[in-house]
Amino acid sequence: MLPLLVRITNTQTGETEHSAFASSPVRIGRNQLNELVLNEPFVSQWHAVVRFDEHKVRYVDLGSTNGTTLAGRRLARHVQVEVDPQSDLRIGPLQLSFARAQVTPDMYAAPRTTIFSLNTAAAGEGSAVTNATMMFNPNDPATLEQHTMFLQPGQAPPPGMARPTARDQPPPSAVDMQQLFGIIEQTKPYYQQYRQAWTQVLGQLRAQLERVPGPHREAMVLVLCQQLPQLPKEPEFRQLLRTLDINPAALGEVDPAEWVARLGGQDSIPPGMQINTALAMERVGMLLESFSQAFVELRKGYEQFGEEMALQLVQDRNPLHDAQNAKDVLRYVLDWSVDGSERTRELTRAFADLALHQVALLSGVMEGIRSMLYGVSPQQLSGQRTAALAKAGGGGFLESIFNSRKAGLWKSYVDRHQSLVEEDRFSREVFGRNFARAYFMVTGGHLQGQDPSEGQYGQAPGAPQMPGYGQ
Incomplete structure (x- = not known):
């Protein structure tokens, strides 16, 4: 095609x-x-x-x-x-x-x-x-609002998701201060030598890299980091790269604090707080589980609606539509044996379907109510009653209002209105075939079987036709 x-x-x-x-x-x-x-x-x-x-x-x-x-x-x-x-x-x-x-x-x-x-x-x-390229921009409040899901400070994670961390463990009840001071005194000289040596290393790296033309610096740094694999993990080295206009992420190593700051904004990390890899991944893991479970519940409600209304909502199924819990979703989207970008696009499309469902739902409800109101409009009632009066030799609607037959007109209206406000009839009118037609004008698809509301009042004569897509 x-x-x-x-x-x-x-x-x-x-x-x-x-x-x-x-x-x-x-x-x-x-x-x-x-x-x-x-x-x-x-x-x-x-x-x-x-x-x-x-x-x-x-x-x-x-x-x-x-x-x-x-x-x-x-x-x-x-x-x-x-x-x-x-x-x-x-x-x-x-x-x-x-x-x-x-x-x-x-x-x-x-x-x-x-x-x-x-x-x-x-x-x-x-x-x-x-x-529709969805790139994250930490300076864009719209993308920040739409695409970040963080627990509020002090908010407990969902049941079954909390896991103890080293940071959460209570401190020991007592510390041998004499032993601690001994460790510090014995270690301090070596630590000072390490800091002095590391300062010299950074100074040499800066002096050498500043001599390299800008376009060639990143390539040279990549080779350097291959020979010294621990170098990219040093925060001060990463800071040095920034001063030389080299993106540290290009080295394949990402500092957890930088990663969290880019994802949640610079103000998401309290000043002085240290973010290690385990802590960052734990928080992200909790969010992914919460997000995935919410997706499953939304999708189940979406499909339950389709079953109750006899609507075929999902045209092309994939494992995301069959996932029963958060683990099923994560197992599918985090499958490292396949292209992750395609799985992510499938998830995005699933959310687009859910969002469009809300638009279609409101549109369908409004169209169903319009159909119901048209059935009890003065034009409809006057047309029906005028035809009956004409057969009996009477006049039009206004004449009938002011003659002895007005009681009959009122009874006709009451009977018609009563039939519509009954629970079953009201539901069929509001969520009947006109609803389904309007719904599928938004989402596409087709009806399953015959709608029971297409009876005496299913489609009002002269009412606007809503041809369904694919019908």
Whole structure:
């Protein structure tokens, strides 16, 4: 299947960008979980979704605040429209064009691999239209808020996750101070010699490396660290590298304190606190377990909803959808025998589905309620009653209000309203087939079986039709 090529043109500046997508759907919006991120204030978090197959490209506005226009006319929400390369589709000043075409590898939208990379500098400010590359930026409050999950100070970890550490162990009840002073006196001369020697080593390294041209320094340091493998672990050596404009992470060794500071921000470590590898990994492990268990619970609720509503929510299953606990999730995403970036992308896509489910749920509920209200509208009731009066030789609705038959009209309304407010009927009306149609306009998919609410009031005559994608 040919990929989808999206051309984005800013009609105010004339700038044009292209992004290609190999698989459907392509979600569009300001949220970083979208496949195509449009980082503009007039674009909604979840603005639209594009689905494509061998034959057609379909666009659905997800009830966005500012909407989407096609040839100057605003699209109805949750109604899919077919588009072609000539379609004038716009979100504010951004013009979108969709075509099926052969593309070069560099035209594909950058995959969302990870929110944090030790060996890649944080992404700078991009253009108005950016691909969904989720790079961690410690200076960006949005990414910091969205992609960090830390226990609050004093907050206990979930049951079964707390493990004792050396730092948590109580101090011994008594210390032999005489023995301690003896150890210090015997060790102090050697320690002073070590510090003096290490200061000389750093001085020599600085003097030699400063003579090396800038572009060649990093390569020389890499070879140096291969010969002296303990060197990269020395904090003062790492500080020296920074003064020489060399990224210590390029050496393949990461200082735990630096790693935690980059992940949680410089203020996440109290002044003077020492962070060792074991302590850092323990905290991250606790967070991963908590995160994974939360993911499992969210996914279970998502699938339970699908079962109760007879909706097939998951189209392509993978082990993440079958995970029963946090261990199952971690075993899958931390499998070192496979490409970790692809597993991370699968996890990101799973969260995107969960987020879009919330949008679809609200859209479906609103459409179901609209259908119910249409069934009890004055137009519906007057039309039904007028037809009955015409057969009996009577007048229209207003005439009937002021004659002896008004009691019959009121009884008709009461009976109709009573049937709708009954628990079963109300549920079928709100969460009936119109709900499912609107839901799948957002997520894509199909109904399982026949919806029981498609009876007398299932689809009101003249009500807007909501064709489901794939039906």
